[in-house]
Amino acid sequence: MTTTTLGTAAPVAVAAPTPRRRRRGLAPGKRLPAARLAGPLLLLVLWAAASAAGRLDPGAIPAPWTVLGTGARLWTDGTLPTDVLTSLERAAYGFAIGLTAGVVLALASGLSRTGEALIDGTVQLNRAIPVLGLIPLFILWLGIGETFKIAIIAIVVYIPIYLNTHAALSGIDHRFVELAEVQGLSRLQFVRQIVIPGALPGFFVGLRLGVTGSWLGLVVLEQINATSGLGYMMFQAQNYGQSDVILVGLLIYGVFGLVSDSAVRLIERRVLSWRRTLSN
C-alpha cells in the first residue's frame, strides 16, 4: 500500500518533506454502535424473508410472526407465565444455593490449610464426575420433586464458582503478602483488604460460568424429568409437533441467558471499576 515506486512515479512526491503519518493502530478500532445486535438482527431478517418467500417448511421452522403469535396466545391463556415462573424459581434457588456453597467452600479452603486438605480434594473429585450422571442417584435419594432439581442445579453452579474463586484466593501475589506484613496488617485485615479484593476477578469468572451452568442444568432437567416448567412445555410440544411452541421456549431461554449474563457483567464492571482503565 505504501510502497514508493522509485523508478516510475513522480520523484517530487518522494523529495517533499511529507508530514509524518501516524502508524496504523493494530487494535480493531472503535466499536460500531449496537454492534452486538447487528448479527442477530440480520439473522432475523433472513428468517422473516425466507418465511415470507415460502422457502421454509412451516412445520419445521415457522415464521417469526407465527412464533410471536403463539407466544402471545400462551401468555394470555396463563400457561406460559406459570411455566416461566416455575423454571425461574428452580434456577434461582439452585443458583443461590450453588453460589453460597461455592463461595463458602472456596473461602474455607483458600484461607486455611486444614480447610484446603478437607475440601479441595473432595471438590476436585466431585468435578471429575459429570454432574448429569448424578441424576439417577439424586432421584433415588430425593424423589423426583423440586428438591432434586434444585440440588443438581446447585452442583452445576458451585463447581466453577469454587474452582475459580479458590484458584484466585490461593494465587495471591506474594509481593502483596510481604506488603501486608510490612504494614503490620492483622490476619483479618489482610484477608479483607488484600486477599478478597484480589480474588474478585477470579470469582467473577466463576460466577459467569455458574450462571450459564444454571440455565444448562435447568434445560436438561426439565426436559428429562418434569411435569411443569418451560422445558416440559417444549417436551410436550415435541410430542404434538408444535415447532412454534418449541421456538417460544428457546427464545425465552435465550432471553434468560442474555439478561442474566448482562446483569453479572454490569455488577462486575461496577465492583471491578479499578480495572476499567486497563480494559478500555
Place this chain on the structure above:
Amino acid sequence: MAPHTEQLTRPAVRLRGLTRSFDGRTVLDGVDLDIPAGQFVALLGHSGSGKSTLLRAVAGLDHEVAGSGELTAPERVSVVFQDSRLLPWRRVLDNVLLGLDGKQAERQGREALAEVGLAGRERAWPNELSGGEAQRAALARSLVREPELLLADEPFGALDALTRIRMHTLLRELWERHRPSVLLVTHDVDEAIVLADRVLVLDHGRIGLDLTIDRPHPRSYRDPRLGEYRERLLAALGVTEDHQ
C-alpha cells in the same frame, strides 16, 4: 508515647554475627553493624552479594530463611520496595492508609501525599499513575507511619534518570524533615554518595567497607571532592576506573 531515654542512646539498628544461608550456601556470614538513630546509610554491593537478604532480615521478612545472629530493630519500620507495590484495587489515598484507620490517619495520609507532591491525586487509581508518581505514593505510604527506620531496596531502580534525580532530592528533604534512620540498598555508587552520610559495601557476606561521607548537603554529582569517595567505593567493589 515518648520513647525510653535508654532507647535514644542505643543504636536504632544493631546486628551482631548475622548469618543467613540458602540451601547451605552462606550469603550473610556474620554481619556486625550499628546504625545510630537518624543516620542515612546506603548499602552497596555486587548483584547477588546479599543486600536484599540483609534488608529483609532487618525488616523481619525472612521467616523461612536459615540463619543465626543477634538483631535489634526499632518498633516502627517502613519498607519501600523496588516496585511501588500499590494495591491496584485501592485508590491512592487508601493505599497510603493501608493498615491505618480513623479521621486522624486520613488527614496524615493527605499530608503525606502533599509532601511527595501528589496533592489532588488522592482519588486516582494506581494504574493511572506514572512510574515516578507511583513510587512517590509508596514513599508517602511509608512515611505516614512516622517510621523510626526506613528500609528501601533499590527504590529508584525502575525509574528513568531524570525522575531519579528528582526523587533523590525528595527523599533527602523528607529525611531532613522526619529524621528516620535510613538503610538504602542501591547498586548505584553515585546515588549512594549523593544521598547518604555513610556508605557500606557488602562483600563476601560481610561489611567490607564502611565509609563516612563528610560533605554538606545538597550534594552535586559533579562535586569533584566526591570523586575520592567514588574511587574508594569502586575499588572496594572491584571496579577499576578504566572500566567506566
